[in-house]
Amino acid sequence: MILSPSILSADFGILAEQIKKAENAGAEWLHIDVMDGHFVPNISFAMPVIKSIRKYTDMFFDVHLMIDKPERYIEEFIKSGADGVTFHIEATEKPRECIELIRKYNKLVGISLNPNTDVSAIEEYLSEVDMVLVMSVEPGYGGQKYITSVNEKIRYLRNKLGEDFKIEVDGGINAYNIDTAINAGANIIVAGTAVFNDDIEGSVKGLMR
Numbered sequence: 001m002i003l004s005p006s007i008l009s010a011d012f013g014i015l016a017e018q019i020k021k022a023e024n025a026g027a028e029w030l031h032i033d034v035m036d037g038h039f040v041p042n043i044s045f046a047m048p049v050i051k052s053i054r055k056y057t058d059m060f061f062d063v064h065l066m067i068d069k070p071e072r073y074i075e076e077f078i079k080s081g082a083d084g085v086t087f088h089i090e091a092t093e094k095p096r097e098c099i100e101l102i103r104k105y106n107k108l109v110g111i112s113l114n115p116n117t118d119v120s121a122i123e124e125y126l127s128e129v130d131m132v133l134v135m136s137v138e139p140g141y142g143g144q145k146y147i148t149s150v151n152e153k154i155r156y157l158r159n160k161l162g163e164d165f166k167i168e169v170d171g172g173i174n175a176y177n178i179d180t181a182i183n184a185g186a187n188i189i190v191a192g193t194a195v196f197n198d199d200i201e202g203s204v205k206g207l208m209r
Helices: 013-025 045-055 073-079 094-106 123-128 152-159 178-182 200-207
Strands: 002-005 027-036 062-068 082-087 107-113 131-135 167-172 188-191
Touching: 013 027, 013 045, 013 200, 027 045, 045 062, 045 073, 062 073, 062 107, 062 188, 073 082, 073 094, 073 131, 082 094, 082 131, 094 107, 094 123, 107 167, 131 152, 152 167, 152 178, 178 188, 188 200
Parallel strands: 002 027, 002 188, 027 062, 062 082, 082 107, 107 131, 131 167, 167 188
Antiparallel strands: none
């Protein structure tokens, strides 16, 4: 299992310090939620933040684009330091163009779907991507409750794609319910408020037990 702490819940006044704590505790990836205020009802950060933290860590930058028409910005996010880029099937009319843009730079290709989006929406692209990100909350804000009905979706994807395929789950995961997502078939776990709190090191270790 790979833990990908989401900096959306971090303290940006001491962001580099908090990232280093998560890395030292064993987290391998860093989840970077990019929100535009259109596809989701919130605004976060973009390329300058990614560029600024890239020099402080060698963690895998797991960039999650929750933006309309992501094909417009994929190359810039990669040039800013992304190691993998995930886009939402609901946010683009050009999913294959998104896939090809990410693949052009030899970065990990991820495709995501919201809790109410059926797997059939991404079925034809599964052979072309490296990872599926299943949202277990409605995208836009941290601290929401895990939607257990997505477990069926995770199980379906695991059975279809095999044991080694990357299935990431994002939203509402903490030390008490992380096993639910893992037992369903997730092997990459995004956690925000469950990591970036007063005990980052202890939280990471507790999730990765």
